[in-house]
Amino acid sequence: MLRANLNDILIFMAVVDAGSFIAGGQAMGLTRSAAGKAVIRLEDRLGARLLNRTTRSLSLTDEGRLFYDRGLQILAAVDDAEASVAGRTGTPRGLLRLTLPDAFGRLVVLPLLKKYLEAWPDIQVEVSFTDRLADIVEEGFDLAVRIGGANLDSRLVSRVVATYKALLCASPAYIAARGEPLNLDGLANHDCLIFSSRTRKQSWLVPGDDGSWIKAEGPSRLRMDSGEAIRDAAVAGLGIGLLPDFLVAKDLAAGRLQKVLPELDFGDVKILAIYPTRRLLEPRVRRFIDLLVQELGRDAG
Numbered sequence: 513m514l515r516a517n518l519n520d521i522l523i524f525m526a527v528v529d530a531g532s533f534i535a536g537g538q539a540m541g542l543t544r545s546a547a548g549k550a551v552i553r554l555e556d557r558l559g560a561r562l563l564n565r566t567t568r569s570l571s572l573t574d575e576g577r578l579f580y581d582r583g584l585q586i587l588a589a590v591d592d593a594e595a596s597v598a599g600r601t602g603t604p605r606g607l608l609r610l611t612l613p614d615a616f617g618r619l620v621v622l623p624l625l626k627k628y629l630e631a632w633p634d635i636q637v638e639v640s641f642t643d644r645l646a647d648i649v650e651e652g653f654d655l656a657v658r659i660g661g662a663n664l665d666s667r668l669v670s671r672v673v674a675t676y677k678a679l680l681c682a683s684p685a686y687i688a689a690r691g692e693p694l695n696l697d698g699l700a701n702h703d704c705l706i707f708s709s710r711t712r713k714q715s716w717l718v719p720g721d722d723g724s725w726i727k728a729e730g731p732s733r734l735r736m737d738s739g740e741a742i743r744d745a746a747v748a749g750l751g752i753g754l755l756p757d758f759l760v761a762k763d764l765a766a767g768r769l770q771k772v773l774p775e776l777d778f779g780d781v782k783i784l785a786i787y788p789t790r791r792l793l794e795p796r797v798r799r800f801i802d803l804l805v806q807e808l809g810r811d812a813g
Contacts, residue, residue: 517554603795610657610800612640613641659784677781699728702730705742
């Protein structure tokens with residue numbers, strides 16, 4: 513009975529993914545009628561309608577969306593169990609499509625691609641370097657690397673592959689001209705260089721004594737959608753920027769930048785590997801994630 517129940521759930525998931533009983537049934541090797549009966553059996557057992565049906569389309573009910581999302585979580589757990597064995601023993605081959613943050617991708621990830629390509633000669637890699645948040649599923653990427661937390665939809669899973677410190681920085685020339693802020697309130701008298709795009713706007717947060725987060729406020733006359741551009745603007749003396757240490761380490765060492773309010777902890781910047789939920793994570797993706805964890809986990813923080 514348990515196997516039959518699981519089979520009906522998988523058929524329901526296939527129908528939702530395909531958008532029709534015909535295509536969902538075909539994906540499971542079934543006729544449209546058999547797929548429809550499986551979904552009806554599932555609804556009868558649950559005592560809830562999962563799909564709204566019309567002659568032209570299907571849509572999830574609220575209960576259906578909840579059940580589908582929980583089903584994805586279960587499949588992701590199964591995928592991880594399978595991939596922990598099968599994915600590690602398979603030989604990576606084929607095309608790996610990546611989307612990477614511009615500066616982080618070129619400075620940190622690109623050197624790792626040399627190791628990856630040398631280790632797996634049957635692999636080809638196609639990379640998009642952009643700070644735009646690509647739709648991984650719709651644009652057909654195997655893997656995205658993102659800086660900072662991400663609001664993921666149910667089609668995606670993520671893994672933290674590294675962490676870096678967030679540092680408030682400005683050029684010595686800027687500090688000489690404008691003075692150094694003595695506390696968070698002092699930022700109100702400074703130009704703050706903020707990351708901003710259509711989908712994200714950076715907030716500067718500092719943990720308070722009670723465990724809550726305090727937002728650091730300051731005027732922002734210049735906002736950009738590139739972390740490297742913010743670094744360049746800070747070096748040029750245009751204001752104060754909050755940046756991950758991997759991006760400013762050389763500038764700090766060379767004296768082009770200096771830390772501002774160094775006694776404050778602006779927390780860690782998480783580096784996430786994000787990929788679509790699938791029945792089996794391909795070896796080419798699994799091995800690249802393993803390389804990121806191995807190399808970045810060793811060097812970061």
